[in-house]
């Protein structure tokens with residue numbers, strides 16, 4: 001693992017005035033975000049709001065048009081080896097024969113950054129250390145009982161846990177998960193949210209996850225960033241998921257209601273992506 005001077009006190013992510021343009025169109029502008037070590041942060045917003053683009057920018061896969069981005073104290077592309085990334089995806093086809101445990105081990109392939117194994121190790125010792133780590137992350141995500149089954153046979157929630165294990169295997173300092181709760185039922189969404197919270201503590205990692213619904217995450221989040229209308233607001237849930245903040249972002253009247261059991265309901269959220277300079281109809 002690359003060691004940095006003073007890394008304990010350093011922010012994991014620092015975005016200032018971050019602006020991204022793709023295909024001649026501005027996806028978002030002036031994004032401000034600071035993520036501290038051990039934080040769990042949700043990235044929220046409508047389809048096409050720029051959530052995946054923001055993740056790809058933090059990974060150094062999409063360039064900035066303006067502003068600055070520092071990840072683990074470095075330019076994003078240089079930090080990438082220390083980031084675990086789970087891209088947005090569909091579920092595995094039921095004919096996928098690879099076993100869960102082998103899928104997790106695949107996370108070790110490529111550049112051997114971050115593996116806590118001395119380079120002087122013999123191949124055999126390295127292999128043993130890798131096997132130990134595979135078992136460790138599978139246990140961490142609670143997948144031990146089904147890790148030896150074919151991934152295509154597993155439920156969406158089980159597949160998701162194994163993919164999180166794969167993203168964790170190289171001991172990343174930052175974990176970026178694009179819609180890890182997608183296609184999970186509510187109890188499983190809450191369970192994976194709790195799991196990510198534990199991972200932040202146990203592995204000392206910061207987690208940035210894209211989500212569509214904040215509710216399963218409410219008890220677990222340190223902060224949120226909400227992208228809509230080409231703009232973003234970051235802060236605590238109480239600061240960001242409010243009628244006035246979302247109305248400002250969307251440029252249209254949005255109402256945030258709270259149910260008696262504490263869940264948040266966003267009313268008037270436009271269905272279609274909304275960008276600067278476009279007018280849209282309110283739905284609902």
Ligand SMILES: Nc1ncnc2c1ncn2[C@@H]1O[C@H](COP(=O)(O)OP(=O)(O)OP(=O)(O)O)[C@@H](O)[C@H]1O
Nearest residue numbers: 022023027045046047048049050051052053054273
């Ligand atoms: N390579 C690209 N070239 C041009 N436009 C792009 C490119 N990638 C993304 N976009 C556009 O940028 C906008 C944001 O896309 P992005 O995938 O980041 O949204 P998202 O918030 O992740 O949406 P979803 O919730 O559907 O995953 C969209 O309008 C999309 O069409």
Ligand SMILES: [Mg+2]
Nearest residue numbers: 051052053088
């Ligand atoms: Mg996306």
